[in-house]
Amino acid sequence: MDTKTILVVEDELGPRESLKMILGSKYHVEVAENGIKAFEMLSKKNIDGITMDLRMPGPSGIEVLKQIKAKFPSIEVLVITGYGTLRTALDAMRYGAYNYILKPFNIDEIVGTMERMLLKKKKMDQMDFYVHENKMVTERDEVYASSLSLV
Numbered sequence: 001m002d003t004k005t006i007l008v009v010e011d012e013l014g015p016r017e018s019l020k021m022i023l024g025s026k027y028h029v030e031v032a033e034n035g036i037k038a039f040e041m042l043s044k045k046n047i048d049g050i051t052m053d054l055r056m057p058g059p060s061g062i063e064v065l066k067q068i069k070a071k072f073p074s075i076e077v078l079v080i081t082g083y084g085t086l087r088t089a090l091d092a093m094r095y096g097a098y099n100y101i102l103k104p105f106n107i108d109e110i111v112g113t114m115e116r117m118l119l120k121k122k123k124m125d126q127m128d129f130y131v132h133e134n135k136m137v138t139e140r141d142e143v144y145a146s147s148l149s150l151v
Helices: 013-024 035-044 061-071 086-094 107-149
Strands: 005-009 028-032 049-052 076-081 099-102
Touching: 005 013, 005 035, 013 028, 013 107, 028 035, 035 061, 049 061, 049 107, 061 076, 061 086, 076 107, 086 099, 099 107
Parallel strands: 005 028, 005 049, 049 076, 076 099
Antiparallel strands: none
């Protein structure tokens, strides 16, 4: 079984290293200090899931979330923030975050949420594959049927 890769996007060293240590026992973990570095990492590596702070230097976490979901819609994003408000929670969910957790976070909550998030991604990837395969079969059958009518 292949190890999933998680990208931790967090500007503060303490939470970034804590998440790396917590998730590192089960997943391969990459880190980025801000949204710009996150996009550099996304262009180089196959990332399965992201944890992301909302308050970072450069583009806001909500702006980065929008861009990630626009360019990489199959990647699930878990927002973990110390500056949570009802507005940011609603915005995060509106723009495609899988879940929203406040700092200080609970280790079991992070691990459990990550497992559920990656399971959702796996199921969505399987569904996309199934739809793609069936579309190809349907197209092949239509081409075959149309070639029979030419005879």
